[in-house]
Amino acid sequence: MTDSSPIPTNDTPNMAATGEAAAAPASSPATDGPPAGDGHSHDVIIIGAGLSGIDCAYWLLEQNPGCDYLVLERRQRVGGTWDLFRYPGVRSDSDIYSLSYPFEPWAKPGALAEGADIRDYIEHTARKFGIAEHIRFEQHVLTADWDSDSDTWTLGVEVGEGDEKRHESYRCRFVVFATGYYDYDRPYTPRFAGVEDFTGQIVHPQHWPEDLDYRGKRIVVIGSGATAVSLIPNLTDKAAHVTMLQRSPSYIFSAKQKQYLVPVVRKLLPAGAAHRVIRWRYAAQTAAIVHLTHRFPKLGRKLIRANVAANLPEDYPVDVHFNPTYNPWDQRMCMVPDADLFSGITEGSIEMVTDHIDRFDETGVRLTSGRHLDADIIVTATGLQLLGFGGTRLVVDGDEVKPHDRFVFKSHLLEDVPNFAWSVGYTNASWTLRADMTARSVANLVRYMRENGYTHAYPHLGDEPMTAQPLWDLQAGYVERSPDALPKSGTRGHWRVRHNYYRDAIDHRISRVEDSMVFGPVAPLGGSRR
Structure with missing residues (x-):
């Protein structure tokens, strides 16, 4: 580490002058009090080794060679x-x-892409760029406590599983939460009357049993979102019959798996350049579709319906099962590869039922219409529970920070919370488009702090009031069920969280690190940081 690092090394605290009087040395957080989880303080700790966490680690080192960082992952493997x-x-x-x-x-x-292939890709990337050796597994971060006297975070971590669980702490200057947005432990399952009467098996996709034998079984899948539409066609190869039971329809669109432009571009250009062109093309296509359907919702609805109808029998009741009450992209669109869901419906292995549940009974589900669905297995693909920052309790100088009380700045920093970033994706485009911008921005901020000798940085709104609005522009149930789970968006400038990749990309290129930010070095002993 150089002396301009925002993180003091264990024996050389950084006290670089920053235009103010140089700060006097503070006691090292790595040597005072109980030892950290691995015995010393780090520059940056990234929480989560999924797509976002590995992305952040890559850009952190790309822009900050020699940066001392760790990735703490709750699970036993990468992938999130x-x-x-x-x-x-x-x-x-x-x-x-x-x-x-x-x-x-x-x-x-x-x-x-298949989920297993995506996980393998994340693991391959972590190994290729040397990130894997910085990952610590089975590390569940329970608390994050910021101390302004030393400008450090202390993370309280539960390590291991079962009877071997123990508690340790890590210290760092900067923390990045790449933990996603939902509860890993508790998926959303409505309370169904009579559930205790059902004699078969009830499964939630978030906790799918590896040994579940559904060969020859009658399965009812409750739900109409992305999980249901990807799961159901893959159950038909073994199940006797699969019913998709939905309370109301979702927008579902068939996308061709075979690509024509991709192989041509890959032949003409080197691998890296070809990937960037293809990536840009798909991002542009999605942005154009979203913009078109938002601007002309009737046209969007008509085009989506035509796609569905083209893949189903002529007499199929499309408007009963595939005609949502909301406009396109008011909720996230469900994509199916090569019309696999529609093919199953046409062949008779999948049945669509749009109705309300009255109750479960011994042999299945009774609907309010009076119909009964026989089932050996019921799958509750009923959604997620929102959870900000992985459920970690945030404390700044002794005061707990509630996510919904704070505005988000540039979609990844939190109002008046020092040296803190959060990675979250788009509602109408791929997750990584925003996660990658966040990773670059965090790496750039850390570099700026290193170059200027700053040990803390945070966005500050000031005294001018600002109207709050939801972080996500979705009418999805999991968003509406938990309005206080996530931070809030503002309505102007960098405090407004947009779901427009290309506008964000332009802002990312031209915005300055200093915009609405407070920077400074660690305070002298007995002094005040702010």
Whole structure:
């Protein structure tokens, strides 16, 4: 580390002058009090080894050679979402070219990728760029405590599983939460009357049993979102019959897996350049579709319906099962590869039922219409529970920070919370498009702090009031159920969280690190930081 690092090394605290009087040395947080989880303080700790976490680690080192960092991962492998979900057919619900990293080409064919392949890709990337050796597994971060006297975070971590669990602490200057947005432990399951009467098996896709035997079984899948539409076609190869039971329809669109432009571009250009062109093309295509359907919702609805009808029998009641009450992209679109869901409906292995549940009984589900659905297995693909920052309790100088009380700045920094970033994706495009911008911005901020000798940085709104609005512009149930789970968006400038990749990309290029930010060195002993 150089003396301009925002993180003091264990024996050489950084006290570089920054235009103010140089700060006097503070006691090293790595040597005072109980030892950290690995015995010393780090420059940056990234929480989560999924798509976002590995992305952040790559750009952190790319812009800050020699940066001392760790990645703390709660699970036993890399992958995040793509390691957690292991139900049959789990796959991306956006094109893999924009979901993959811009610096590591995706080599496999097909626009929608299998979940296991995505996890392998994340692990390959972590190993290729030397990130894997910085990952610590089975590290569940429970608390994050900021101390302004030393400008450091102390992370309280539960390590291991079962009877071997122990508690340790890590210290760092900067923390990045790449933990996603939902609860890994508790998926959303409505309370169904009579559930205790059902004699079969009830499964939630988030906790799919590896030994579940559904061969020859009658399965009812409750739900109409991305999980249901990717799971159901993959159950038909073994199940006797599969019913998709939905309370109301979702927009579902068939996308061709075979690509024509991709192989041509790959032949004409080197792998890296080809990947960037393909990635840009898919990002542009998605942005154009979203913009068109938002601006002309009736046209969007008509085009989506035509896609569905073209893949179903002429007499099929499309408007009963595939005609949502909301406009396109008011909720996230469900993509199916090569019309696999529609093919199953046409062949008779999949039945669509749009109705309300009255109650469960011994042999299945009774609907309010009076119909009964026989089932040996019921799958509750009923959604997620929102959870900000992985459920970690945030404390700044003794005061707990509630996510919904704070505005988000530039979509990844939190109002008046020092040296803190959070990675979260788009609602209408691939997750990685924004996660990668966040990773670059964090790396750039850390570099700026190193070069200027700053040990803390945070966005400050000031005294001018600002109207709050939801972080996500979705009418999805999981968003509406938990309005206080996530930080809030403002309505102007960098405090407004947009879901427009290209506008964000332009802002990312031209915005300055200093905009609405407070910087400074650690305070002298007995002094005040602010």
